[in-house]
Amino acid sequence: MPKKKTAQKKKALWSGRFSTGVDAAVQKFSRSVQFDWRLYRQDIRGSIAHARMLRKIGVLTAGELRSIESGLKQIGKQIDAGKFKWDESLEDVHMNIESALTKLTPAGAKLHTARSRNDQVATDMRLWVKEQIGLMAGNVELLQKTLVVMGSKNMDVCIPGYTHLQRAQPVYLAHHLLAYVEMLERDKGRLADCYKRADVMPLGSGALAGTTIKLDRKFTANELDFAAISQNSLDAVSDRDFMVELAFACSMIMVHLSRLAEDLILWSSSEFDYIRIGDAYTTGSSLMPQKKNPDVAELVRGKSARVIGDVQSLLVLLKGLPMTYNRDLQEDKEQLFDAVDHTSDALVLTAEMLDQTQVKADKCAAAVADPLLFATDIADYFVNKGVAFRHAHEVVGKAVALAEQRKIGLDELTVKDWQELNPVADARIKGCFKLKTAMAKRSITGAPGTKPVRQQLLRWMDSLE
DSSP: OOOOOOOOOOOOTTOOSOSSOOOHHHHHHHOOHHHHGGGHHHHHHHHHHHHHHHHHTTSSOHHHHHHHHHHHHHHHHHHHTTOOOOOGGGOSHHHHHHHHHHHHOGGGGGTTTTOOHHHHHHHHHHHHHHHHHHHHHHHHHHHHHHHHHHHHHTTTOEEEEEETTEEEEEEEHHHHHHHHHHHHHHHHHHHHHHHHHHOEEOTTOTTTTOOSSOOOHHHHHHHTTOSEEOSOHHHHHHOOHHHHHHHHHHHHHHHHHHHHHHHHHHHTSTTTOOEEEOGGGOBOOSSOTTOOBOHHHHHHHHHHHHHHHHHHHHHHHHTTOOSSOOGGGGGGHHHHHHHHHHHHHHHHHHHHHHHTEEEOHHHHHHHHTOGGGGHHHHHHHHHHTTOOHHHHHHHHHHHHHHHHHHTSOGGGSOHHHHHHHOTTOOGGGGGGGOHHHHHHHOOSTTSOSHHHHHHHHHHHHHHHO
16 A cells, blocks of 8 residues: 555545544544555445446436546556555545545546445445455365365375374375365355355445435446345445354364364474475474474464454454444454455465475375274274174273283284184284275275275366366
8 A cells, every 4th residue: 555644634525514624633543544445446346336327317417427437447547556645534445536536527526426435335345255255265176176186196195094183093195185175165155155145235225224316226236246235224234244254254264274284284293294395385493403394384273363363353343333334343344354365375375385295105104004093993893793892892992902011013913812802703803904905995985995085086176177
């Protein structure tokens, strides 16, 4: 944004009620142009649509409409080029653009006919939210594709699956990555739901009670590509549900990214050593020359807290407001801008980081060779021989204790050892410790077995294309 101008005591553009200008300190405290200038494209687009509607109902002449459209487009180009001079004494983006327009054409004074900043900003925010949802959904899909590609490239790699951060059972790495693809798909669903509720045009609601001028709201809605128009003027100017919904969708995305980041941080540590994150997404230590820190992943994890805070701020802002518009609502934009900005950046950076992450297949193979990972498979073996699961569970538990007592691996127990624990055991129990066999047996839908994981990878490849 261009350099700020010193706040001066100045009458507002629309002033007629007051004999003096606003105090300079009040001006500084109340202005929002330092952040709502980001809505200039939406504001100009909404103003052009409103002007065209005013021409349709006879408020503007054809010449006046042409001069207003030309002036607004000229202002837009100036802002795009960074040449527009923002006047902070005019408080916000709306008044800055209207003031500049009236200097370009006398017809600019007619533009605000049957419109309030209350329904104007509500319209601008809905246009902005719809645009950002489209962009964010694209970023979510980018990350999904990256995860699927990473899984496909490492289809034969297995790792220990964990519960309570303790090794539990073997899973394909691809299956682990696809879990995040599923989470992100739900995030896309939340974004789509939010879009539906944002796709309602409030323009024409006025300050709170509409207008006596016979507007053609459907015409304006068509101009702005809104699917519907609001049905209650009081609700229309004060509704910020769609903003909270987008902020919440961002917070859920960030929670999912934070969980993924935590996995990457653990996997890149010396204790796990499953992956190597590319140098471009790590940093060194100012003191310890050997360090390679997963800073991008840590920052993604940390910024999730920030976005969660944005949602809470919006909810607290709204919870005690009376009908309809209150100036408190000026404080809604920075939180949403912040949530959207950081979520979008985190999605893109996580995808780029994963694209530059190498899987250490040998280290993963060593980890998944732990015979304790097959304890549940052995319990299933006994169940298939007619043993009740609770009894089978007890047998395997005793076998684990016996192996620990002897300081040997669970797979080193003899068939005789197993038979002493339960006589139904036979030589085939040794086959339970073969990874390929164990993974092939996990064949039901949703399982981390060889066949279902390959099917899921193909499904997602087709879906994301």
